[in-house]
Amino acid sequence: MYVKICGLREPEHVTAAVEVGADAVGFVLTRSPRRITPALARELAAAVPPHVLTVAVFAGESTEEVRAVTAEAGVRAVQLHGDHPHADFVALKDLGVTLVRAGAAAGDLRCGAYDEDLLIVDAPRPGSGEPWDWAAVRGRPEGRWMLAGGLDPSNVAGAVAAARPWGVDVSSGVEVAPGVKDSGLIRDFVAAARGTAAG
Numbered sequence: 001m002y003v004k005i006c007g008l009r010e011p012e013h014v015t016a017a018v019e020v021g022a023d024a025v026g027f028v029l030t031r032s033p034r035r036i037t038p039a040l041a042r043e044l045a046a047a048v049p050p051h052v053l054t055v056a057v058f059a060g061e062s063t064e065e066v067r068a069v070t071a072e073a074g075v076r077a078v079q080l081h082g083d084h085p086h087a088d089f090v091a092l093k094d095l096g097v098t099l100v101r102a103g104a105a106a107g108d109l110r111c112g113a114y115d116e117d118l119l120i121v122d123a124p125r126p127g128s129g130e131p132w133d134w135a136a137v138r139g140r141p142e143g144r145w146m147l148a149g150g151l152d153p154s155n156v157a158g159a160v161a162a163a164r165p166w167g168v169d170v171s172s173g174v175e176v177a178p179g180v181k182d183s184g185l186i187r188d189f190v191a192a193a194r195g196t197a198a199g
C-alpha cells in the first residue's frame with residue numbers, strides 16, 4: 001500500500017513521515033492554509049531520502065508558474081488539482097518529474113489518461129478533510145491510483161477495504177488543527193493503512 005502524507009510544513013513532521021515509512025510527502029504551493037514558500041519546500045525536500053517522493057501540490061496555476069515553482073522547490077513530483085487539461089500534463093513532461101493528476105470521482109479515472117504517472121481520486125474540495133463515498137469508486141479507477149479525502153487513522157483501513165486503491169493520501173486526518181500536523185497521527189495513519197495498527 002503506497003502512502004502519501006500531504007501538506008507538510010515542519011521538518012519534524014517530514015522526518016516522522018519518512019521514519020514511519022511513507023512513500024511520498026507533499027508540500028502545498030497553492031492557495032491554502034497549508035501553503036509554504038518554494039524556498040521552504042526546497043529546505044524540507046533536501047532532508048528527504050531519495051526513496052521517498054517529494055511532491056509539490058498546485059491547483060489551477062499556469063504551466064509556466066508550475067514549472068518555475070517546481071524548479072525553485074527542487075521536488076521530484078508535481079500534483080495538479082482542478083481542471084488542468086491534458087495539454088498541461090503534456091507540457092510538463094519535459095520537467096522530468098513524476099506527474100500526479102488529482103480530482104474528484106466524477107472525472108476520467110484511468111491513470112495515464114492525461115499522460116500522468118499517478119492518479120489521486122479525491123473529495124470535491126481537496127484538503128478539506130471531508131469524507132465521501134469511497135466505496136462508490138470501487139472497481140472504476142484503473143492503474144496506479146490513490147484514494148484521498150477525509151481519510152484518517154480510524155477510517156483508512158475501512159476505506160481501503162471499500163475502494164481497493166493502490167495507495168492512499170492524507171492531509172487533514174493527520175492534523176490536530178488546520179495546517180498543524182501531528183507525528184503520532186502520521187505514524188498511526190501509516191500503520192493503519194498497511195494493516196499493521198496495534199490493538
Ligand SMILES: O=C(O)c1ccccc1NCC(=O)[C@H](O)[C@H](O)COP(=O)(O)O
Nearest residue numbers: 006032126127128129149150170171172
Ligand atoms: O491541502 C490543501 O489545502 C490543498 C489545497 C488545494 C489543493 C490541494 C490541497 N491538498 C491536497 C491534499 O492534501 C491531498 O491531495 C488530499 O486532498 C487530502 O485531503 P484531506 O486528507 O481530506 O485533507
